[in-house]
Amino acid sequence: MKKKLFWIAIGQFISACAYCQILNANNLVATGLGGLATVFNRLTGADVQLLLIIMALPIFVWAFFSYSKKQIFYAGFSYFMFTFYVGIVNRFLPQFLTDPIAAAISGGVVGGIAGGIIMKQRVANGPESIVALYLKEKKGLSIGSYYLIINTVVIFSSIIYGDMTMIVYSLICTFVQSVVTDKLIIGFEKYYNVNIMSDQYLEITQFIRNDLNRGATFIQGMDTSNVKKKMLIQAVVNQQELIAIKEFVKSFHDDSFICASISNNIIGRGFDVE
Template sequence: MLARALHWMNIIVSSALIGFAFNMMLLPHKVLSGGVSGIAMILGLVTPLNTGVIIFLLNVPILILGYLKLGNRFIIYSLLSIAVTAVSMQFIPLEAISNDPIMSAIFGGVIVGIATGLIFRSGGSTGGFDIIGMVLTLKKELPLGALIFALNAVVVFISGFVFDWDLALYTMASIYVTGKVIDAIHTRHVKLTLMIITQKGDAVKKKLLSNLVRGITVLDGEGAYTQEKRQVLLTVISRYELPDVKRWVASADPQAFVNITQTVDVMGYFRRS
């Protein structure tokens, strides 16, 4: 219950930060965000429509796709993020806090990247291309920030034709920084291989299988010095699962030796969560 409340609070605060970055760093200099938000910014700048309202309307069909592919909770969290961003943009003044468009693009991109990464870590998204990126990562393990950056390239070209190419380059710099920051925070695509050496193999295996949807290979081992029989458990997990796995192993066998290495790639079936 507490964890869910923290997720909600994190999404609310992070989404308000995105609204702040849009209205006080990016939009005043016509430096756009990427994806659907960037398209909404373009429409908001060339029409009398409010950018926050456009963001909400453009996200409706993408949210339906996310509901079908990613589940109820993801969409509820995403709707919360989109709503908070749209509402916050109604109250935060559209006023530049810096006269330098380059610094605004960079720091606006950093703030959007941090906020978006935290929303991803809480199980939601900011809508738009984020949802499309999440759906694509179900099929192929790719860094989400880099994938979103690639999807957002279309916004850069649109902004170049609508405004000018200096602004397009500022936009490219902003969404590049955003993508890098997202990948620094959202690391679900990073896989880890665990080698667990334990004298309580059955207890550790039971604990992991009851909490973790991962395959585990069990080998027989022997201590070279003590000649004591041990079991070696091998499994591959995502980086997000590591804190829980460490806690489960320690509860089953506090004396277990666990070697953790980063995995370059996996072949065969691996459940992406």
């Protein structure tokens, strides 16, 4: 629990830096309640921290009677740390003022790092997550669709005081942030699930085990073109190993067949992608 809280606090500090010192400083709009707080701040001049609290409080009160206290605790702690850090970084850290495209990319990268750190803790990271969970359970709306809708509405609401150019840059920032977050969660290395149908299955398996140091699985298969039994080999390899397997199988100059697809969420010996 202490480890989760530590990394949530670190992630939200980085998130607050991206929100205040990069996005808000360069007139870009963040997603979620942070983005709404920015819009209302620029329209009314109200304090951002106060707006964040006012918008989140009703959701947490409702959620307190609807969901487990553990889930609400983590979501509340995460949101509290973000709100707290917003006030700190606004007062003590310098703003990163630059051109819009540099702000969009740098804000997306820093925000994506923060999002990846928090999401790897597998907890709700704020009131938006609780609403997303409710809509998924009660209305059948996927979490991805919910975030797409709410973030689009938030960003385009800034047209009230801004222009379309800044909206485009804000969308670029959101895209970069999602890509960076995914990479931190899934990993930068690409792995492939390889299926090989060949009469040379013993030689290919020996190559996979000895030369590539990967495991392989045999599955009894049937070639429907000549109704002949063949052995299907399955293995999970990285990109460089996939190239090596292709070249090795091609060297037989026969009718061996290879099918490879990208595979995520790999857990086990020799792999560290979760």
